[in-house]
Amino acid sequence: MLKLKPKRIEITTGNKWIAVLQQNNADKLDLHPGDRIELTAGKGKNKKIVNAILEISDDGNGIGDKNIGLFSETWNRLGVKKGDIVNVGLCPKPLSTIYIREKLTGQHLDYKKIDFIIRDVVQEDLSDVEIAYFVAGCFIHGLNDQETIDLTRSIVRNGSRLNFGKGKIVLDKHCIGGVPGNRTTMLIIPICTSLGLTMPKTSSRAITSPSGTADTMETLAEVAIPADKLMKIAKKVGGFIAWGGGVDLAAADDKMIKARHPLSLDPEGMLLASIMAKKFSAGSNHVLIDIPVGEQVKISNKKDGDCLKKRFEQIGKKLGMKVKVILTDGEEPIGKGIGPALEAIDVMNSLQGTPDASRDLREKACEMAGMLLEMCGKAKVGKGYNMAKEQLESGAAYRQMVKIIEAQGKKTLYPKLSKLKHAVKALKSGSVKYINNALIARIARVAGAPKNAGAGMWLDKKLGDKVKKGEVLYTVYADGQEALERALTFTNDGVYKIG
Amino acid sequence: MLKLKPKRIEITTGNKWIAVLQQNNADKLDLHPGDRIELTAGKGKNKKIVNAILEISDDGNGIGDKNIGLFSETWNRLGVKKGDIVNVGLCPKPLSTIYIREKLTGQHLDYKKIDFIIRDVVQEDLSDVEIAYFVAGCFIHGLNDQETIDLTRSIVRNGSRLNFGKGKIVLDKHCIGGVPGNRTTMLIIPICTSLGLTMPKTSSRAITSPSGTADTMETLAEVAIPADKLMKIAKKVGGFIAWGGGVDLAAADDKMIKARHPLSLDPEGMLLASIMAKKFSAGSNHVLIDIPVGEQVKISNKKDGDCLKKRFEQIGKKLGMKVKVILTDGEEPIGKGIGPALEAIDVMNSLQGTPDASRDLREKACEMAGMLLEMCGKAKVGKGYNMAKEQLESGAAYRQMVKIIEAQGKKTLYPKLSKLKHAVKALKSGSVKYINNALIARIARVAGAPKNAGAGMWLDKKLGDKVKKGEVLYTVYADGQEALERALTFTNDGVYKIG
Structure with a gap:
């Protein structure tokens, strides 16, 4: 024992409990x-003990x-x-x-x-x-199915949970990521909830991408909302689009x-457990999972995609969840906005069907919402897509989005963009053959x-679009000149390929 | 680029180059x-660039x-x-x-x-x-034989080397450790070099043990000696017992x-490479390796010992070294002293053959020295042990040890012990059935x-010794009361078992 x-x-x-x-x-x-030491300070009622690294x-x-x-x-x-004494022991x-x-x-x-491991991860x-x-x-060594399920359950146990009651249909969707933009969630939630369904969505902030769904939603409404308030919002308007970190679902994951x-390193079992734990913690029982496949994303070929699909479905089954997995095209960004405010504007345009609404974003959202409607029996098989499309085109989905924004705490319906912008133009005519996702994100x-929030990019041209020399390909937005x-030092021929 | x-x-x-x-x-x-950043400071001739973690x-x-x-x-x-500007780039x-x-x-x-990995490890x-x-x-995944040899060569390349010239017989011995005491090296070197052989020995300091050979030797003589001076000592008296860290042989290892x-974690390939790299860097070509086997040491059974033995011999062969491996008893400490000065006294007593010389230490040293003498052809097969014993009993080995100590820079021939001591006595009569190596070390x-250096333990009784109730089992030495x-809080019935 030392007294210091x-x-x-x-x-x-790094870690919190370091001495x-x-x-x-x-x-x-x-x-x-890396050894552990027991630190003791204070006396009597004020005595405190910390095991530190x-x-x-x-x-x-x-x-x-x-x-x-x-x-x-x-x-x-x-x-x-200052001046206290700390007793240091083994x-x-x-x-x-x-x-x-x-x-x-x-x-x-x-x-x-x-569970011992996950608890200690969460407790630092x-x-x-x-x-x-x-x-x-x-x-x-990988995680076998049982370990993946156990890891999922442990991540759930060591975080908060939402409970919508037994027998209640609760929808969710998830994209395993890698595609810039791709804010389908913000269309699917209002489409489904406008039909009276429950769809509570907790999303992550950006880790390596220019924006997470939570970052994008945050330009329109509050997203850091405690669990009890989220439950009230879900009861009132059927759903929400909130930041998962605010409710501490699957806290082990970030660490x-x-x-x-x-x-x-992306051990597949950890990826699966992370996603399924978030869905399970949010009380979801009907989950649609989107696996983009392409050379520029995590899953580069259909075979790997099918294999991952099978594991998702198996684990969902063992957890008592209905899980459907779709493989989608991961070759180009979905939508036109990249960055929180630009994506939010893209979403709002697409919900309203303005002239520059993103066709690909609307299309993918209707397809996925349609599948969810069929999964839970709201729509008959083969009728889901049309039911979703109707909600979008009638404006019901847009009105529902406004309700959700107001329930979470409205900021605006049209967020401000950064004041500086620079348009990058085509050096030759042709059509867009390739867009480099990684460079777009960077x-x-x-x-x-x-x-x-106002910074990022607007993709004026998308894959397959015809381009004339001198036409704007994309526009970069930033708050300051520096x-x-x-950002412009990264713009070059490699971002868009015109052929 | 940021200016900060x-x-x-x-x-x-942790690492050195952290920003x-x-x-x-x-x-x-x-x-x-964990990403890397390029830091630039100064201008013109004074410009400096560091890649930091x-x-x-x-x-x-x-x-x-x-x-x-x-x-x-x-x-x-x-x-x-203070006040300078550092440019920070990717x-x-x-x-x-x-x-x-x-x-x-x-x-x-x-x-x-x-080699890329090892170089970066060494450069932090x-x-x-x-x-x-x-x-x-x-x-x-393990390291296969080729990887182990490559790792060995890379560790050698990224550290210093000693060169005794082509064709010269250079002896060495190594114990893979785990047994307290066990200072055979300090008897074998004087025995072999007293016969005119070359035996340059670089040893480690203690990592988890109470003393490394370098720590023990340091109570008698200087051990942090640069490579050029070590070469002169070896030419003069045939050998030395120095600290490896002083010559930077196998620097990657410590990191x-x-x-x-x-x-x-002790990946076997790393263990092998670490040992062989040290021998190779020291210029050795005839190496005897001691693998203690027992429940309390790294290698718990003969089968594992035989397997490790085979790998040592194979790798030695590929590196062009003659390697002999012996499995020895790892169940109890060898010798009576534990701790630098106590071990040094034990060694000097054993070299002089005083009444309380450690029989087991002398015996093991003669056996191992004998094998080395036979390996290099100095003694005929079957005659090595007697040749070694003769050097010990005639006092030739002791006189040689004094020469080595003087060549390295003599401190004393009988180091001081800590001034406080406490004798732990037997609570009952019987014979010593078990000694807990881990507790002894702790x-x-x-x-x-x-x-x-003067702290540690003297083992008054060894395995198999008869003990009367109240007789001293071992004595603990420390510099201060605290x-x-x-140390005494760790002494209990579990250290010695009397049956």
């Missing part, structure tokens, strides 16, 4: 980086051997102030590290073990390196993404999306 | 934790959006001072991250790819999480250990070994 003075470290870059000892103090307790500083000037460095959150959780590693090692060695984990009791080993184990990013992000110029 | 002011962060806990951006600045360049701070008070946080080493390497991830991903997916890596260009993924890939520790470490008491 707490020293606050303001910079949080830093100078090398000589670590040696006194025979400790190594140890980092060791070999930099003589850094911590000092009378002190223990505490990251801000550890400092707050221990409730210490503490075993969480059991979950043993189970992570088992997964690495190729053993299958049962529900109890998986595992270090980045330990979570990386779990990701590696799942990536290499694992940080470990997956450095090598872009340009929009560097222009400021999603942080600057961001606009940075 | 450098802010020095004094606490180094910290506040979240909003990272968003401007579309960057995520990015961490992102979401703590508003931490870095500030006009600043970039630089860990001390990054600060020094960039040569900045920079691709090292190619080695792609090869790490390949290893994770089960592909075999060729020499070129392995890979993050802890990335190195962890490499360890995971090697742990799960990988940090990633292996959290889950105690007690000695908590008592202060290896940092406090450390002694901390």
